[in-house]
Amino acid sequence: MAQHTDVHVVILAGGIGTRLWPISRRARPKPFQPLLSSRSMLADTYARVAPLTSPARTWVVTGAEFVPLVREQVPGLPEGHVIGEPLRRNSAPAAAMAVARIAREAPDAAVLVTPADSYIGDPAAYRDYVATAAEAAAEGFIVTLGVVPSRPDTGYGYIQRGDRLARPASAYRVARFTEKPDRETAERYLASGGYYWNMGHFIFRAGRFMERCEQYLPEVAAGARRLAATAAPDPDLVEQVYRDLPAISLDYGLAEKTPDMAVVPTALEWSDLGTWRSIKEVAARHRGLDLGGENHVGVLSENCLVLARSGRLVVTVGLEGCVVVDTEDALLIVHEDRAQEVRQALEEIARRGREECL
Amino acid sequence: MAQHTDVHVVILAGGIGTRLWPISRRARPKPFQPLLSSRSMLADTYARVAPLTSPARTWVVTGAEFVPLVREQVPGLPEGHVIGEPLRRNSAPAAAMAVARIAREAPDAAVLVTPADSYIGDPAAYRDYVATAAEAAAEGFIVTLGVVPSRPDTGYGYIQRGDRLARPASAYRVARFTEKPDRETAERYLASGGYYWNMGHFIFRAGRFMERCEQYLPEVAAGARRLAATAAPDPDLVEQVYRDLPAISLDYGLAEKTPDMAVVPTALEWSDLGTWRSIKEVAARHRGLDLGGENHVGVLSENCLVLARSGRLVVTVGLEGCVVVDTEDALLIVHEDRAQEVRQALEEIARRGREECL
DSSP: OOOOSOEEEEEEEOOOOGGGTTTSBTTBOGGGSBSSSSSBHHHHHHHHHGGGSOGGGEEEEEEGGGHHHHHHHSTTOOTTOEEEESSOOOHHHHHHHHHHHHHHHOTTOEEEEEETTOEESOHHHHHHHHHHHHHHHHTTOEEEEEEOOSSOOSSSOEEEEEEEOSSSTTOEEEEEEEOSOOHHHHHHHHHHOOEEEEEEEEEEEHHHHHHHHHHHOHHHHHHHHHHHTSSSOOHHHHHHHHHHSOOOOHIIIIITTOTTEEEEEEOOOEEOOOSHHHHHHHHHHHTOSBTTGGGEEEESOBSOEEEEOSSSEEEEESOBSEEEEEOSSEEEEEEGGGGGGHHHHHHHHHHTTOGGGO | OOOOSOEEEEEEEOOOOGGGTTTSBTTBOGGGSBSSSSSBHHHHHHHHHGGGSOGGGEEEEEEGGGHHHHHHHSTTOOTTOEEEESSOOOHHHHHHHHHHHHHHHOTTOEEEEEETTOEESOHHHHHHHHHHHHHHHHTTOEEEEEEOOSSOOSSSOEEEEEEEOSSSTTOEEEEEEEOSOOHHHHHHHHHHOOEEEEEEEEEEEHHHHHHHHHHHOHHHHHHHHHHHTSSSOOHHHHHHHHHTSOOOOHIIIIITTOTTEEEEEEOOOEEOOOSHHHHHHHHHHHTOSBTTGGGEEEESOBSOEEEEOSSSEEEEESOBSEEEEEOSSEEEEEEGGGGGGHHHHHHHHHHTTOGGGO
């Protein structure tokens, strides 16, 4: 399929990545860090979407303090295309801020909203799916990409497909969204087919998105339109608008409410790279687990991911099922089954007043 | 029991401690490192024996390159009392070098030979046992200290006791030495009683030791006497003598052969601190496992020993049964069941040419 080059792209780079400490840090969170690649996740994301668009049609929304980092990692975006949020308000306001600007100029333009921290195994196939989704968006749908699940994962949201669309034929109406199901439900989904993991990548016409925003998230729509009225809104105004915005995700705030949702099922290998466990899984498939290279010596160690980033020698003997992340000032050793609990450790670090390590 | 102050003490500080990497290093091996104490193991050993003797009666035998380290850690020993060996020849030659010197001046003096790397829970009780052993030594016996075994350990040597001595009544002739038995045998020893772990601490009259040395290790006796003939033997002569010495332990070379061996059973808590597992066991009983202090944060981590020696933050999440040793230039994570295999890792480090880390 030919790749469209008329898609506008909004990259959401607001993720904190707490559970990916000590690579993800307050001063340089997950999207700005290399994890499985030599580039940062943001730079990887930009490289993935660049063939679909142009810098003039690309936007990045991030925390205000990270605007310089975005400029450094994605050079060449026009003035005003890196939107710094003074407060975190989740993905719906972040997306709306950029889409409102696009809608002013080109309400019929197709927009792709993508998180900056997805892992996608085959970027070319991804772009083809986006092009398909853009066709459905042209029909007026708000389209999400779904992944055919390969296991009954209880950590992801699921999308149940409904009727097939007339055009394109490989897209479906969304029957229902289900957040993190229990094991039994997830197994049923897997067995019955017609359920997909929700990637959190959306494609729609800019004007249609703003209409739905006005309907379901009127404060968000109003705030976004207000800030989109001038090229460079006054920082005090931005602050004032953000203070009154609800913090709400695109999924909850809009996708689960609007009747015109569609899904393009994909065979993509995808991960939200939310925990060290998920990173270990992706690494195991593609890069091999030993990312320590010359700096890691493993003896009788199995099923471990070692990121040796400090230059020190890391030796593992008889270690199993763990992720080891060695950085200049902090070391993490986490069993994959406890990857969610890295959060607890950060709370303890904060309690001890070791803020410099967070 | 009154503590004798007329015992001569020979501390053998030749241990390399390969399995205790990365604390034990080529340039500063195990005896010169603090492990469970704030002092080095050598300094701990000296503090344990000091009440039994005086600096003028204390000797340390070590590798020639470590003489300055011994001088630093055990200050105040007389000229010539730190004996530097140009080659490693195991414990029999090392002990003989010092005992030959003692025997020249005081053949009837009681001598205690102790490794520099034992852990002993109750130093005062230990000194009492040494005093008891010295009584048996005065009767002409070569005496070893035994530990009542608390579990069927297959990593230690065992001593079977024979007949009770007439004096002191708490000592026995040695019936037999057994090196590292299999599990079944070790369990039988434990059940039957009368078997003790061999601590490798010996007490004897200096002259008697040299006689037995001449009998069973004639080259060692001749070499030791030759070097003991002058206060400061010529380094070339030392080198030449050492080149021809057999490498042999006190246990194999002498204790297992001589008929006049006696054992003083002790209720000491003792460990040879040979592996991270043994250090973890001692730490668990006395200090608690978390030696990382403020630099370690553990979440859902059980039964782990963490030595955070680099000042960096060490975070463990869901880790079990491991020892983590964090130093400036190297990090070890080893499961306790694989503590012996640290050696394999060192071989790999050498293969990679990272000698600076060894």
